[in-house]
Amino acid sequence: KKKKKPPPPPFFLSPPHPPPSAETWQNLVLLMDKPKGWTSFDVVGKTRSMTRKFGVKKVGHCGTLDPDATGLLILCVGKATKMVDSFTGMDKVYTGVLRLGEGTPSQDAATEVDEEEPWEHVTDDALINEAAAMVGEITQIPPMYSAIKVKGERLYKAARRGETVERKERKCIINSFEVSRDDPEDARNVSFRVDCSKGTYVRTLAFDLGKRLGSIAHLTSLRRESIGEYDVRDAWTTDALFEACGPQLEAFLEAMREAENPKDDEKNVVSSLPAFEALPGYETRVRVLESATDDGTDVSAAVTKGSAVTVHATGVVEETGETFWSTKDPGQTPFSYVAGVGAVIVGWDRAVLDRKAGEVLEARIPAKEGYGEGGFPAW
Numbered sequence: 001k002k003k004k005k006p007p008p009p010p011f012f013l014s015p016p017h018p019p020p021s022a023e024t025w026q027n028l029v030l031l032m033d034k035p036k037g038w039t040s041f042d043v044v045g046k047t048r049s050m051t052r053k054f055g056v057k058k059v060g061h062c063g064t065l066d067p068d069a070t071g072l073l074i075l076c077v078g079k080a081t082k083m084v085d086s087f088t089g090m091d092k093v094y095t096g097v098l099r100l101g102e103g104t105p106s107q108d109a110a111t112e113v114d115e116e117e118p119w120e121h122v123t124d125d126a127l128i129n130e131a132a133a134m135v136g137e138i139t140q141i142p143p144m145y146s147a148i149k150v151k152g153e154r155l156y157k158a159a160r161r162g163e164t165v166e167r168k169e170r171k172c173i174i175n176s177f178e179v180s181r182d183d184p185e186d187a188r189n190v191s192f193r194v195d196c197s198k199g200t201y202v203r204t205l206a207f208d209l210g211k212r213l214g215s216i217a218h219l220t221s222l223r224r225e226s227i228g229e230y231d232v233r234d235a236w237t238t239d240a241l242f243e244a245c246g247p248q249l250e251a252f253l254e255a256m257r258e259a260e261n262p263k264d265d266e267k268n269v270v271s272s273l274p275a276f277e278a279l280p281g282y283e284t285r286v287r288v289l290e291s292a293t294d295d296g297t298d299v300s301a302a303v304t305k306g307s308a309v310t311v312h313a314t315g316v317v318e319e320t321g322e323t324f325w326s327t328k329d330p331g332q333t334p335f336s337y338v339a340g341v342g343a344v345i346v347g348w349d350r351a352v353l354d355r356k357a358g359e360v361l362e363a364r365i366p367a368k369e370g371y372g373e374g375g376f377p378a379w
Contacts, residue, residue: 010080015236018245020330022252023322025054027079031235034073040064043073046238051077053249062087063198063227064147068110071224072232090228091175093195097221098206100188100213105159106145107203108219117216119188124181127190130212131177139169140204173197174205189220276364283366284347290360302354305340309352318364345370 010027013019019028034043040061048059060081062074071094074087101119104111142148144159150167158165175195183189194202203219210217225232236244276285303309312334314326327335337343339353347365355361 008079010076010083013236014234015240016244018248021323022054022248023324025051025056025077026322028077029080029083030075030077030241031230031232032073032075032241033232033235033237034065034070035237036068036070039067040073043238044075047075047077047241050242050245050249054252060084063092065224066108066110066222068108069222069224071222072227072230072235073224074227074230087227087230089198091195091197092200092224093193093226094202095191095193095223095225096202096206096219097183098190098192098209098217099220100190100210100215100217102188102218103207103210103216104218106218107143107201107207108145108222110145113218115216117210117214119213119215122213122215126213127179127181130209131179131192133212134177134205134209135174137171137173139171140201140208141169142167142201143204143207146201170199172200174200177205179209190217193225276362279350282347282350282369284351284363284369286351286361286363288359289362290358292356292358302356303339303352305353307339308336309339310334310336311352313348 008027010029011019011024012029012031013024014031019025030047032043032047034040040063044059044061048057051057051059056078058078058081060076062076062084065071065073076082076084076087100122101117102113103115103117104113142155144164144167145156146154148155148167150158150165155165155167173196175197176193177195178193180191181187181189182191192206194200194205196202196205202222206217206219223232274287274289276287278285312327314328315324316322317324327333340349342349345365347363347369350369351361351363351365
């Protein structure tokens with residue numbers, strides 16, 4: 001069996017600027033700061049409402065956050081959705097507050113307090129020591145209010161009916177667990193920061209800490225600070241994303257409208273273009289869009305093997321019309337190479353040989369004379 005080719009590297013979009021081009025949305029990763037009250041799918045849906053207009057339907061998130069939680073949510077757009085699993089498996093850092101002496105069915109503030117235990121005996125040293133004792137590989141019993149399926153049904157559905165279902169223990173790794181009392185008015189509120197592996201239920205961690213302290217506890221707030229090397233400080237809010245990318249979207253939609261309804265003079269230009277000509281011995285076809293200039297440039301010498309050549313070039317996928325690279329993109333410069341010695345792809349090299357300075361060419365290059373079936377290596 002042939003090995004699957006790895007997905008092309010995506011563009012990581014950071015605030016405050018939009019992507020370099022509309023085509024970038026075809027393979028993009030977004031760091032989003034999820035607000036409280038939104039589900040993870042709310043953020044996906046809101047983002048997809050914009051990406052669809054760019055012609056990109058696929059948007060996926062890399063790890064659910066509960067509606068009451070805030071913080072980093074990684075979204076993969078277009079081709080980048082193939083990378084969701086690689087982000088999901090990364091370690092995560094959370095900060096939050098747990099409340100001693102009070103328990104809830106959901107182990108967080110999503111349900112009402114239904115259990116109370118003494119907490120006054122819990123000292124600062126005991127908090128720190130018991131949290132430190134939980135560092136390393138631990139086992140957790142997933143809470144009833146979770147999306148895990150047991151016998152085909154989500155646990156939270158059974159929990160809402162007042163039922164309790166037997167759950168299997170799950171292993172996870174706690175890399176660090178720091179706690180402190182930062183609320184001078186209520187010693188029951190304990191701030192924490194935890195670095196943990198995939199699959200850790202932080203509210204269960206708070207609940208288990210309460211039990212270890214001879215009390216009970218539930219989570220009152222939670223924020224995801226980072227996933228692997230990606231930090232919420234580099235994330236977009238939905239409002240900021242839409243504001244930054246709005247002008248680009250409008251320009252893209254206007255260009256689409258113009259393409260669908262070309263003006264009469266534009267139609268005449270298209271119909272007057274020369275036909276493509278085949279290159280002997282190759283499948284690449286080429287046509288001349290503009291002849292050599294007559295403004296003092298020496299056009300007598302044609303490009304031959306060994307000539308030093310400098311060009312502007314734009315690469316487009318013929319099937320989709322997507323531009324995957326251009327020397328006129330921001331940060332790019334005219335491209336220089338030596339002709340006829342394999343410094344560029346075969347179709348390009350052969351199309352430019354025998355041409356003169358000032359000519360503008362369009363070449364249609366098949367994969368085997370281009371970048372191969374995998375496409376442009378920067379994708």
